[in-house]
Amino acid sequence: MNPTFTIGRIAGIRISLNWSWLIIFALIVWSLDVSVFPAQNPGLSHATYLIMSVVAAFVFFLSILLHEIGHSIVARRNGMEIEGITLWLFGGVSQFKEKFSSPGSEFRIGIAGPAVSLVLGAIFVGLAVMVNFTTPVDGTLAWLGYINLLLLVFNLLPALPLDGGRVLRSALWKAKGDFAWATRIAAGIGKGFGYLMIGGGVLLFVAYRSASGIWLALIGWFLLSAAGGEVRYLEASQALEGLHVRDLMTRDPVTASADETLGQFMDSLAGRAKHSTYPVVSNGDVLGLLPFRSIAHFPRSDWDSRLVRDSMLGSDQVPVLDTEDSAEDALTELMGGEIHRGLVVHDGGLVGFISISDIGRVLNQRSAFRR
Ligand SMILES: [Zn+2]
Numbered sequence: 532m533n534p535t536f537t538i539g540r541i542a543g544i545r546i547s548l549n550w551s552w553l554i555i556f557a558l559i560v561w562s563l564d565v566s567v568f569p570a571q572n573p574g575l576s577h578a579t580y581l582i583m584s585v586v587a588a589f590v591f592f593l594s595i596l597l598h599e600i601g602h603s604i605v606a607r608r609n610g611m612e613i614e615g616i617t618l619w620l621f622g623g624v625s626q627f628k629e630k631f632s633s634p635g636s637e638f639r640i641g642i643a644g645p646a647v648s649l650v651l652g653a654i655f656v657g658l659a660v661m662v663n664f665t666t667p668v669d670g671t672l673a674w675l676g677y678i679n680l681l682l683l684v685f686n687l688l689p690a691l692p693l694d695g696g697r698v699l700r701s702a703l704w705k706a707k708g709d710f711a712w713a714t715r716i717a718a719g720i721g722k723g724f725g726y727l728m729i730g731g732g733v734l735l736f737v738a739y740r741s742a743s744g745i746w747l748a749l750i751g752w753f754l755l756s757a758a759g760g761e762v763r764y765l766e767a768s769q770a771l772e773g774l775h776v777r778d779l780m781t782r783d784p785v786t787a788s789a790d791e792t793l794g795q796f797m798d799s800l801a802g803r804a805k806h807s808t809y810p811v812v813s814n815g816d817v818l819g820l821l822p823f824r825s826i827a828h829f830p831r832s833d834w835d836s837r838l839v840r841d842s843m844l845g846s847d848q849v850p851v852l853d854t855e856d857s858a859e860d861a862l863t864e865l866m867g868g869e870i871h872r873g874l875v876v877h878d879g880g881l882v883g884f885i886s887i888s889d890i891g892r893v894l895n896q897r898s899a900f901r902r
Pocket of ligand 1: 598686694
């Protein structure tokens with residue numbers, strides 16, 4: 532099952548939701564409703580608190596989205612291709628398809644999101660303080676101002692992969708001209724903050740029975756693993772330097788033809804080694820990939836009535852790479868795909884296929900993943 536689903540496009544950028552966001556949305560509404568608003572604006576009715584909470588949580592959601600759109604628009608202006616924005620447990624993540632081209636562009640892209648949060652926070656606080664709305668509206672605006680400014684401060688911590696960490700890395704990268712060194716320092720600080728938050732969170736929970744301690748520890752844990760991910764990604768891209776898809780792919784693979792039935796295809800495989808995936812072709816065109824598990828998914832009695840074409844993943848659903856693409860780009864694409872496998876084409880024709888384990892093997896040989 533795919534944990535994220537697309538909810539729409541804004542300015543051509545795909546916006547997705549991770550299911551975890553729905554849980555967070557409910558938790559935010561709940562905690563605003565039972566504790567934050569009753570404490571901040573006592574004496575209102577139950578219905579009022581609930582409406583304030585739903586509206587506040589929804590506008591908070593829009594604020595995070597605008598923060599990410601800020602990153603994306605500046606990224607696009609700096610010539611980067613945007614894969615999309617995913618909102619999940621702890622906010623938003625913008626997926627970029629490639630690496631930052633220069634310290635300057637990483638700095639501008641990194642600072643764009645916090646700039647949006649700053650503007651939003653200032654607008655909400657300004658409205659709450661300067662305009663005389665009714666208490667529920669004022670209360671909602673005040674919380675939105677506070678939460679956007681909190682988001683701003685958190686994101687500006689100089690800890691990779693937070694925005695502040697990107698800003699720090701871009702500065703270090705600029706100062707010394709060494710991207711790898713800058714990444715290690717900024718990710719190291721990220722890990723440090725991660726440990727601090729986990730420790731602080733556990734302490735808060737144990738000593739004061741405070742539920743915020745759990746939140747803090749969770750965020751710390753997220754930061755710790757994401758910072759580790761940045762370093763592993765760096766090491767992987769260093770190990771893959773100079774390699775291309777043509778060096779890693781499986782050549783001349785066994786193919787399935789789109790208009791044969793699963794039964795015919797399985798018969799044609801008889802006696803040959805089984806792969807986990809087969810490219811699907813028709814009259815020289817590459818149409819998609821047929822994972823073995825899609826065949827196994829149907830009972831044997833259906834194999835003679837089901838066409839390969841109706842059981843495959845179309846080429847719009849799987850990564851399609853060129854022999855000349857860099858191994859690092861291939862890794863990024865394959866990690867983002869659902870089945871971690873992709874087709875390899877060149878000059879319009881199928882030449883092979885590649886799986887993430889082909890790249891993993893090389894990484895192991897070059898011992899990039901030291902633990
Ligand atoms: Zn951001």
